[in-house]
Amino acid sequence: MFMSGMYPSQNGVVGNCLENKPDGMHDDIVCLTDVLAGAGYETGYVGKTHWEQTRPLFDAEGNYVGTETAPGGHYANMFDTYIPPGKGRHGNHYWFQDIKDRHFNALSYSSDPALVDGKKDGQPYDWHEFTPKLEADAVIGYLKNTAGQRDASKPFSMIWSPLPPHMPYSRPEDCEQDIYRKYYADVPASKLLNRPNVDSEAALAATHNDPRKCAPVYFSLVTGIDRQVGRVLQALEESGEAENTIVVFTADHGEMMGSHGRMAKSVIYDESFLIPLMMRFPHRLKPGVEDLLLGRVDLMPTLLGMMGLQDKTPATVRGVDYSGTLLGGRTAKTARPKSAVYLMEIGRGVRTDRYTYFVSAQGETELYDNVADPYQMKNLPLSGIDSAELRLLQTELGHWLKTAEDPWYETGRYKELIAYTGGERA
Numbered sequence: 001m002f003m004s005g006m007y008p009s010q011n012g013v014v015g016n017c018l019e020n021k022p023d024g025m026h027d028d029i030v031c032l033t034d035v036l037a038g039a040g041y042e043t044g045y046v047g048k049t050h051w052e053q054t055r056p057l058f059d060a061e062g063n064y065v066g067t068e069t070a071p072g073g074h075y076a077n078m079f080d081t082y083i084p085p086g087k088g089r090h091g092n093h094y095w096f097q098d099i100k101d102r103h104f105n106a107l108s109y110s111s112d113p114a115l116v117d118g119k120k121d122g123q124p125y126d127w128h129e130f131t132p133k134l135e136a137d138a139v140i141g142y143l144k145n146t147a148g149q150r151d152a153s154k155p156f157s158m159i160w161s162p163l164p165p166h167m168p169y170s171r172p173e174d175c176e177q178d179i180y181r182k183y184y185a186d187v188p189a190s191k192l193l194n195r196p197n198v199d200s201e202a203a204l205a206a207t208h209n210d211p212r213k214c215a216p217v218y219f220s221l222v223t224g225i226d227r228q229v230g231r232v233l234q235a236l237e238e239s240g241e242a243e244n245t246i247v248v249f250t251a252d253h254g255e256m257m258g259s260h261g262r263m264a265k266s267v268i269y270d271e272s273f274l275i276p277l278m279m280r281f282p283h284r285l286k287p288g289v290e291d292l293l294l295g296r297v298d299l300m301p302t303l304l305g306m307m308g309l310q311d312k313t314p315a316t317v318r319g320v321d322y323s324g325t326l327l328g329g330r331t332a333k334t335a336r337p338k339s340a341v342y343l344m345e346i347g348r349g350v351r352t353d354r355y356t357y358f359v360s361a362q363g364e365t366e367l368y369d370n371v372a373d374p375y376q377m378k379n380l381p382l383s384g385i386d387s388a389e390l391r392l393l394q395t396e397l398g399h400w401l402k403t404a405e406d407p408w409y410e411t412g413r414y415k416e417l418i419a420y421t422g423g424e425r426a
Contacts, residue, residue, distance in 0.1 A: 002250075003031040003051060003090065005300035005317035007404035008343060015345065017054045019078045024053025027087035030314040032300045036157045037091030039309055042150035044094035044142050046135045047161035052088050054081040062107055064122035076124070082109045084122060092159070094149055095121070096138040098131055103164050103174055103221070106131045112138075114147065130176055132162040136228040140235040160232070165221035165255070167264060170209055175220035183223060184216035192219060193258050195271075197375040202261025211258030218257060246306055247280040250299070260376075268342045268349045268358045268366070269376055281306060284327055291353065293340045298322055318403060338392065341400035348408055348418075350396045355385065357393040359417050367393075395419040 004011040004025060012026045025031075037043045058064055059071040064082055066072065076082050080099045083089055096115050098106035107124040110116045115138055116125035127134055139160050142149045150156055168174045172185070184192070189212035193200065204210045229249070236242045254272045256262040265272045277294060279285055284306070294302070297319030304313050305323025313321065324333050342349040342358065349358035349366075356376065358366040367384065368376040382390055398419040401409035412420050 001296035002299050003033070004029050005032070005297050005314070005319040007297060007318055007406070009405045009407065010316075010318065013051055017050055017052060017080065019054045019056070019075045022053065025051040025090075029090075029316065031090040032303065033157065033159070034091035035304060035309065035312050035314065037093065039312060040154055042094070042154050042156040043092045044096075044139075044150070044156070044158045045089070045092040045161075046096045046138045046142075046158070048080060048098055048163055049083055049161070050080050052081050052083045054078070058082075062124040064109075076107065082107075082122065082124070085111070094142060094158075096135065098135065098163070101163060101166065101168070103131055103168070104128060106163070108134070110138075112149065130224065132164055132225055132228045135160060135162055136231050139232050143232070143235045143239045143241070145239075162225060162228070164225055165218050169214050169217040169221060172217060175217045176224050179223050179227075180216065180220040184220050187216060189215060192216060195259055195375060197260055197377050198258040199261035200258045203256075203258045203263050206261060207263045209263050211263060214263070215257055218255065243282045246303065248299070248303070249276060249278040251275045266344055266346065268344075268347070268351075268356060270351075270356070270370070273342055273351065273356075279326070281327075286328075290326065292322060292325060293337045293351075293353070294322060295319065295337070295340050302326065339396040339400070341397070341404070343404060343406065348397060348401060348406070350393055350400065352393065352396070355389065355393055357390075357397065359397070359414055363414050363417070365417060391419065395421065 001007065001011070006029065008014040011029055013023050015021065015023050017023045033043050033045070054075065056068050056073050056075050057066050058074045058076045060074050062076050064084055066084065077099045079101060082097060082099055089095060095111040097109045100106050105126050105128050107126055108116050109122060109124055111121050113119060116123070119125050139158055141147065142158055145152050172180050192215040193211055198211065200211050236245060252275070253265040254274055256264060256267065256269065256271050259271045260269055299319065301313050301317050301319045301321040302323050304310055305321040306327060310321055310323070320334060322334055325336065339350040339352045342351065345361065347358055347360040349356065354369065354371050356368040356370055365382060367380040367382060368378070369380060369385065370376065394417065398421060401418065409420060
């Protein structure tokens with residue numbers, strides 16, 4: 001959604017790109033980095049991708065051979081796959097991709113042989129080091145242009161997508177030991193898991209992961225990423241480009257870590273659904289907190305607007321350019337969204353500045369007043385809020401499902417719970 005500015009039913013990635021599944025972003029979509037490359041930017045991508053269809057195009061050693069017949073016929077990884085040069089990279093010229101959800105021994109593929117021990121693009125290398133550090137090294141080298149990685153006379157973009165603090169986080173060995181021992185190993189679990197909705201026993205019973213043991217490892221991974229982000233920001237300063245560069249820090253999902261007796265992600269509760277979004281644009285963005293309900297699909301058009309490239313936004317983009325709202329100074333500001341949409345296989349929902357409304361795939365509802373009940377511990381009946389507020393939630397959900405060309409909209413699913421009035425807002 002970030003790369004394409006489109007919703008899952010439109011971009012082809014309706015679920016994780018797993019082996020034996022058709023999910024994968026369409027090659028003909030003009031993504032953010034396609035636009036930037038076309039506008040003369042040097043473009044680089046480092047880390048995981050998770051947008052290419054996972055197919056058995058590798059030999060037994062993980063080398064990309066491009067065929068499903070021998071020596072091909074093997075998967076590089078069931079959860080993700082290497083993307084070879086071509087349309088699938090969506091305009092990214094400099095490439096350092098890690099696959100396999102492992103923090104210390106991911107398989108690395110790169111267009112720069114120096115990053116993979118001299119191997120060619122498509123040949124994997126296993127560094128057996130903390131992957132975010134290796135990725136940060138690649139980003140730093142790109143920023144400083146230490147070996148002519150880019151044309152310094154051109155503007156550049158760099159996307160870095162590290163895996164941690166994603167699972168695995170069940171053992172101390174899953175994180176950097178110096179951080180774990182120094183900051184978290186001896187901290188009582190009650191101090192790390194201090195949200196009143198945490199139920200560690202229920203989470204352990206449901207997932208076989210004990211959040212009391214996972215939390216210090218998880219927070220060690222958070223600190224490890226913080227350390228590497230700091231290195232990258234310092235390198236940006238040293239490159240002399242910090243004052244002329246937009247920096248965006250965000251994530252793809254949160255982590256339950258025992259809240260509501262759950263672990264991991266994919267639910268509408270705030271711990272999973274809400275994500276960080278921080279932007280730095282010297283001399284243009286004023287420091288502060290913005291309560292704009294910005295969605296993932298809005299990032300592409302908003303960033304292009306902040307760069308002055310709004311005229312190059314593809315017609316396929318379904319997100320909204322909120323650059324005027326963020327930067328200010330425009331006479332006609334884009335209307336602020338009333339809600340953000342939740343789209344998952346288990347159900348659909350919306351979150352406004354006050355309420356969370358969810359309709360499950362089985363037609364059951366959840367409704368939370370996040371002002372009165374910030375930890376979402378009381379599921380309200382639909383009669384528990386003002387009828388106009390409920391109508392707004394149901395109309396907003398109908399609007400987003402139409403915009404997303406979602407299958408629920410196409411079939412009018414649960415129309416007694418979702419206002420499919422052509423998708424028009426109240």
